[in-house]
Amino acid sequence: MREQFNTALGNLIDKLIGWFNAIIENIPNFILAILVMVASYFAAKYVSRLVKKVVSNRIEQDSIKNALARVVAVLVVMLGLFIALGVLNLGKALTSLLAGAGVVGLAIGLALQGTIANTFAGLVLSFRKKIQIGNWVETSGFSGEVIDINLKDFTLKEADNNIVIIPNKTILENPMKNYSLTTKMRIFLECGVGYESDLEKVQQLTKEVIAKSFDHVKSPDDVEFYYTEFGDSSINYLCRFWIDADSMLEKMRAKTKAIIEVKKAYDAEGINIPFPIRTLQFGNKLDVKSAEQKTSTPNNS
Incomplete structure (x- = not known):
């Protein structure tokens, strides 16, 4: 029993020593991975501002500009994470992470089909020069001024000041008449x-x-x-x-x-604008006196 305990303890000590040596050997890689993550973080902030500045000339909606900037920032950070894992020789972890991300992405995509469709439709509408905020359009049975285009819906203000919110997917799939394109x-x-x-x-x-x-x-x-x-x-x-x-x-x-x-x-x-006139004519003339006599005659029975 004592020999087994000594053997297990020796194996544990050897394992700990091996891990310690591995950590010592990989300290440079660990420091390099941290530097890569820090660099990717600052690069993401810079690229995010740059993207927002570039798309501001094409897109007026702040919500869409911010969303695009965030997406680009996330991609830059993810790229830095993959490089850092590669520096640490964690190829298997990287493969597992990619596989898990694919499965999670598939599940989210199936659950949010409508939302994702509206999001992509909102991006497409934002880059269309023929649809701008302030235009007067007619689509899907509604007519009004475009007051907002975001990643979820398309907002119109009708002539009676009512607000109409239409999903972006509906706007993209149906014809639209834009009165503001011509003068x-x-x-x-x-x-x-x-x-x-x-x-x-x-x-x-x-x-x-x-x-x-x-x-x-x-x-x-x-x-x-x-x-x-x-x-x-x-x-x-x-x-x-x-x-x-x-x-x-x-x-x-x-x-x-x-x-x-x-x-x-x-x-x-003196020019006449006629309008229809309806004349009602009754063919039967009612004898009012006869009717009154009949109602006033006493019953002798």
Whole structure:
């Protein structure tokens, strides 16, 4: 029993001595690994600031700039960690770390498919020059001003001041109409005049009124005017003209102004804008006196 104890103790002492010698031999590598980690930390901070400065010219959203800078910083630190493990001759630990990271990454990816999709979609949208904060867009059944684009969602402020939050993935997969990409918008004005009206006079008057009401329309010839149909109570027409605008609000204001000015001009010239009238006619005439006599006749039975 005593011999076994002495043998075990000797093995333990030999093991401790071996570890001590290994530590002494690897002190230079250990110091070098620490220096690599410290250097990678400061390099990550420098690269993070550099990335934020570079992308600030392309991306206005602070949340996305910070996220990109953090991702780059983490990659630099991970690179330093792998180099430090290699310096310490911990190849097996490095392989195990990579394998574990792959498994964990796969599990996280499966659990957060929607979140990751929105994140990548947010990055793509941030680098698109045709979608910027302040643009007036229409997408997915909503129309409004873009007030924020981050890694999770796309935020619009509608004309009625309601805030609409749409997932980035939905924005990327659906068509979008951006009114702010062009400085011109076409106004469509549809109306009808009575059958007794002088159609040539109506056409010329409408074009002149539009030209006088909007500085963007240089002359009546720039206004398009087309009669479209013989309606039930009026002869209908379509009037089109261009204005300088980049939002739906300006377009709505211009159309409102056009309707008001055209109505004033028609009233001054006595031009009728008909509207449907419904007449109710009853074929059976009710004899009120007979009905009253029937109700007032006493019952002799």
